[in-house]
Amino acid sequence: MITDIELVSQFSVELGEDYASAKSYVRDIPTQALVFVRSFTHKLAILIAEQHHLEFNSPNLYDRIEQLNQRRLLDVTAIRTMHKLRGDGNRGAHPEKYHLTQTQLVTLAEKSIKQILNLVAKLYPVLHCTAVPVYQFVAFDSLAGRDLCYRAMMQNDHHAQYLVAMSLKAQALMAQEQASATTFDINTASALQTAQDEVQRLFAQAAYWFAQAAPFEDAALYEHGVSLLHGYAQSDQVKQGELLIAQAAKAGITDAQALLGYFYLVGSTVFTVDVEQAKALLQQAAEAENIEAMSNLGVLYYQQNDYQQALAWMSKAAESGYPQSQYHLALLLAEGVNAEADQSRLWMQEAASQGQLDAMLHCATDILHNDNAQATELELAERYLHDVIKYGHNVTAMIELSVALADGMLNRIDVVQSAYLLQQAKHYGDDIQQQVIEPLWQSLLMQIDSVIALNPSAEELASLQQAKTYLQ
Known part of the structure; x- marks a missing residue:
């Protein structure tokens, strides 16, 4: 066998x-x-x-x-x-x-x-x-990681150094995402600081190994440039990082071509806007299946009013599974005299199902404003709003969910959670959002006081008073 x-x-x-x-x-x-x-x-x-x-x-x-x-x-x-x-x-x-x-x-x-x-x-x-x-089928094992670390450290194997760095970078990015998400869940500043320290440690280790491999591997050269650009190990070294990315792009690294194309598209510290350079680089990276390049190429054509090419490249990126492109494609399909509402809605739902925060907020809002929404749809809307708040600290989502919980739109009333969300919205909101929050704040206070006046049970009274403390 x-x-x-x-x-x-x-x-x-x-x-x-x-x-x-x-x-x-x-x-x-x-x-x-x-x-x-x-x-x-x-x-x-x-x-x-x-x-x-x-x-x-x-x-x-x-x-x-x-x-x-x-x-x-x-x-x-x-x-x-x-x-x-x-x-x-x-x-x-x-x-x-x-x-x-x-x-x-x-x-x-x-x-x-x-x-x-x-x-x-x-x-x-x-x-x-x-x-x-x-x-x-032979069971999975954990020997490859140990072998890579040994070769990276003891044998100065530059490809192993690059792979170790890529693993550390992925862990750092995911840890950063989780640390950001926990700001609404943790109770002490020290816990948040511990999470942030771990993120920085992982980034710093990744930066070290990218730097070791960069002189010998073009892919590592690109990642070293990114680490300098974003300050993985120390303060940002943007100019040096961009120059290394350009060097890697010249060496044929697709991700570097995509990022350099983006620099030329929007301008950066080193590179001024050059639409033709951007188009050439993004086209090259897009044809090599870099999804972000496909998406940005679609944006470039959209800015040039070439709707057909914009739609073609955004569609390719969306079909490749990139949720950001799925969201932008949904918006594009909803525009103009030839708007395709059904297709737009399907792509918006697909982007939301893959965690694209703007799409999740859009879909959740649509559900809450639909008088015929089913219970399962309302559950989905609530989950989407919680995730948008958790990962994006989005004030609009806080307001939407607060109102839904206060008004019973989710088939229940939870004034404690509603008040907490409104408090968070007030803390994070800008001046325009504060104008929306203020009347909701006063309305929720009046709602709580009116219920207290009805002599609720001791348990209900305790919840109402807790909600009121959030609005003091």
């Missing part, structure tokens, strides 16, 4: 290498595992196309999978699995944008590995015209 790695290697040597690499990183560096998952999916699409003498008409993975689908070279289940693997690979590149914790990322990587294995077993007879060999 062979192992799962041997099975995939018999299916395709090249795919077996990606599968083995992805599996080895699952427990310790799940972001890197998901990078290999995406690479595997790309190579599988090419393998299927070559078998059927199909020439792809796009470098974009979504387009290629859809081309396989249109030619009916794979069944619907296999196509869906490939799209799922493509989306999971995107999440691995930007876990913080999906509000993923390290544990959730590991779980995602494990599921992706098993989906790959099931897909290979399904396609094995198609490719080799023989039954699938009997195999067994």
